[in-house]
Amino acid sequence: MKLVFYSLVLNHHQACLADEFYKILGDDYIFVETAKCIEKKGSTEDYSQRPYLISSWKSKQEYEKAMFLALNAEVCVFGGHEALPFEKVRMKKGLLSFDMGERMLKRGWLNLLSPRILKMVLAYHFGGWSKKPLYKLCCSAFAASDQYKLKMFEGKCYKWGYFTEVNELEDETHNFMRLDEPFYLMWCSRFIDWKHPEMAVELAKRLQVDGYNFKLNMYGTGVMKSTTMKLIKDFGLADSVHLKGVVPNEQIQQAMSRHDIFLFTSDKKEGWGAVANEAMSNKCCLVGSDEIGAVPYLVKEGFNGMVFKSKSTDALYQQVKYLLDHPAERIMMAEQGYLDMVNLWNPKNAAECLLTLIKDIQNDQETSIHVGPCSKA
Template sequence: MKLVFYSLILNNHQANVADELWKLTRHSYCFVELANLQAEHRKGDSHDYSDRPYLLRAWQSEEAYSQAMELVHTAECCVFSGIQALTFQKERMRLGLLSFDMSERWLKRGILNLFSPAILKMFLSYHFGGWSKKPLYKLCCSAFASEDQHKLFTYRGRCYKWGYFTRVEKIDVETFPDVSTSNITPLMWCSRYLMLKHPELPVLMARQLKNKGYRFMLDMYGSGEYEIQTRQLAKELDVEDVICFMGIKPNNELLNDMRRHCIFLFTSDKNEGWGAVANESMTNGCVLVASDGIGSSPYLVKDKQTGLLFTSPQTSSSFGHPDIAALNSLCSKVEFLLDNPCECKKIRQHSIALMQELWNPRIAAERLLTLIDHLQKGKDTPFVEGPCSKA
């Protein structure tokens, strides 16, 4: 077996790259699923991946678990993700064989995260297992992951850009309707209504834009514990005429809806890991206006080139005490797009091109195999940007 991934669950975050690796390795690839989890852990994806020929469910039987452990000994390269993979990773490191650890950032809450049992176990395994002297490297599914590792004296100089890769179709940019020049500009927000997603910010933004006379419509998709409060805030601020609460839709319908919107608002704070909706919105023709604290934002967005970045809200931002600096930054970025429809169109074209040409499952899979080949030969990555470049 050329390459084996060990991860919690096969979902839409992993399956697209896995499909490509299966093809590119000529079926010498395996994804080891480590837990039998419910639908809520599939990140909104209801697809059944049980028929994938490369899938090995280690949780199903003792025989499957033994097969997964055997692959630790025989694979050319292994990728380990999460605390559930630690037993396999320790055995692989005991053997001193080429491997990657894959994760989002470890220190979302700063050094307090070291008191997390899972992170502490991985931290101690690295330092007391002598892993710094082994052929072990880091795939960073967050632009902040390498900085966290540097602070912890782990994977220093061994971090590479990675992420979650949603499906990217080859679609002609000219086929998208030019919504940027319409009289009423359609904006979109799509997420669970959780505090880390800060649904208060787009509603407060809507009031500011409305008061300044901008013509727009904000469609908010999703559900969650703070949906009622969000609706109430919209009513209190008298913006129900410019906000439409769309509820929940299947993923394929959401992707189609993205193509009918001009701007996508991604308002999460630093507790957002990667944020695959960033990939999806950019792929489907939205100009992404994203918090600069989201894991994918610095990788995907060059400000006013492939999207716009606004100041991340503090984690304390709430309905009663919103982060005014973040709100003003968000409003400023959206106003720029509304005031400059030609620039908006250019950014839209560049973001689609970025996804089609660089941040997609096929390129990621090809680059990972190239990186493995280079490391086996004692060389470093040949890539200067995008997946598998130095983080």
């Protein structure tokens, strides 16, 4: 079976899954980059020499290869606006395909003013795609409901996401086993408004007032970094809160393994949030906002992590306070989060699940997968 993925860029959020498909399918797997993108999101690895990669933006010849595959491959997966030209020609032939993406209505109906989203909606409805063998891979727990609001992909939505590397960990190398103080908290993202770095600092102030012994390390940079530094100074948190700047993704994951709790404070503008995968994969107990795309898929409240109401510092404080007051429970949640990554939300399992879903569809039956990637959304 020839399987072709069309997506914006091959980076560390995509390459682990792509490598697994290549292990299974060999040369019958192709990844098509649809645009030149210099943003690596902290990764230092060069993926340009992967044997399965076609960069359609590089030359007319590469573009024509990608278009030929769209017209002839057995199954194609399309992600992002830049893949729409390939998706349109394939849909004219009515060939088995998947549209892959995060939620469309992050800002509500206002998103329909976006030319990119509007083009997709119009192509779907005026191209008669509802009657074609086209299915949705939802890279957000909110993607399916957005599609249904737009009268798209009704009954054809499946859970999907981003699948980062999951390594086998040695318990003795991880601080998560500690029951003693100080507790180490971690925040990692761009310092921008919808990532809410101020919530982490406000949380730290409340913890300090209540007498908790902790360290908060914040990684990243952005337009809100200076205001965050001022907030730390104004709150008298210089000894407890440290800004670590931008470091490579490999070092971020090492840092996660040395922290007890990961604070994921983004609001609904966070489409997926791969740091959730990475924190859980490194046994760093995740405390995530309920509006982040990955959180409802990955986190079972009180079992493998904690969830708080988006933009509520009080709700965030209550969840973190519980974990600090119950270190044994925190350790069990961190361990369970890691096991869920190892057994379910990892690149190898995701690749196998999609191939199973494809066979189920080809055999005209419901998905045989009931939990995790490719289960019904």
